[in-house]
Amino acid sequence: MNSSAIVARGLGIRRRRRWILRPTTVEVAYGVVGLAAPAGPARSAVLQTLATLRHASVGDLEVLGQDVTRRAGRRAVRARIGLLPARFAWTSGLSTRDFVAYASYYKCTPRRAVDAILERFGLSDAAALEMDMLPQDLRLRAGIAAACAHEPELVFLDEPLAGIGDSEREELIPLLRALAPAVVVTAADPAELSGWCDQGLSMVRGRLIEAPCVPRPRARVPAGV
Numbered sequence: 001m002n003s004s005a006i007v008a009r010g011l012g013i014r015r016r017r018r019w020i021l022r023p024t025t026v027e028v029a030y031g032v033v034g035l036a037a038p039a040g041p042a043r044s045a046v047l048q049t050l051a052t053l054r055h056a057s058v059g060d061l062e063v064l065g066q067d068v069t070r071r072a073g074r075r076a077v078r079a080r081i082g083l084l085p086a087r088f089a090w091t092s093g094l095s096t097r098d099f100v101a102y103a104s105y106y107k108c109t110p111r112r113a114v115d116a117i118l119e120r121f122g123l124s125d126a127a128a129l130e131m132d133m134l135p136q137d138l139r140l141r142a143g144i145a146a147a148c149a150h151e152p153e154l155v156f157l158d159e160p161l162a163g164i165g166d167s168e169r170e171e172l173i174p175l176l177r178a179l180a181p182a183v184v185v186t187a188a189d190p191a192e193l194s195g196w197c198d199q200g201l202s203m204v205r206g207r208l209i210e211a212p213c214v215p216r217p218r219a220r221v222p223a224g225v
Contacts, residue, residue, distance in 0.1 A: 008027075009025050009060040034185050035186045038203075063154065080153045083147060099131055099146055103145075108150065121144060
């Protein structure tokens with residue numbers, strides 16, 4: 001296994017003569033990588049490019065050891081990638097089971113594996129509920145279950161913890177860390193990524209730069225406890 005899940009050399013993304021991402025060289029390690037960037041077209045374009053859904057304007061990009069600037073590389077690596085966008089509103093009217101089963105079918109996962117996937121992500125009791133009825137944390141679990149039904153090696157999660165309460169967040173973080181050998185998580189606020197990511201990146205003035213992963217401050221324990 002290479003030491004980096006993603007290697008970008010001089011990678012740049014343009015839209016209508018404007019740089020969304022200025023040519024950047026960066027390596028994304030295995031483990032959990034936090035990308036702090038405001039929500040919007042720039043962040044989406046970077047994730048889509050890293051996930052091979054769109055082409056970079058310039059530069060070279062290797063994902064899981066494959067040169068994805070070439071068609072053969074993209075085809076070889078896409079079955080090893082999972083992606084969960086920030087919003088997946090098309091799930092209206094689908095039960096949790098149907099939503100995960102549809103994703104499993106699309107990703108060539110055996111139908112008999114759906115129950116195991118639901119159990120893995122703590123969704124067995126919510127399998128018959130419509131996605132619209134789920135609380136935010138269970139809806140996120142369902143989205144992750146669908147994105148990871150084929151057990152990918154690299155997972156992209158676009159702002160998964162937005163709107164999640166503190167207690168649910170503490171339960172979800174170990175799950176996110178165990179999804180795949182490499183997980184890329186975005187957040188608008190860098191504080192959302194502090195303390196649990198192995199590597200930090202930030203988008204600053206159109207460039208990706210390394211950012212320190214500062215541990216979250218521990219809660220102060222009252223004297224005498």
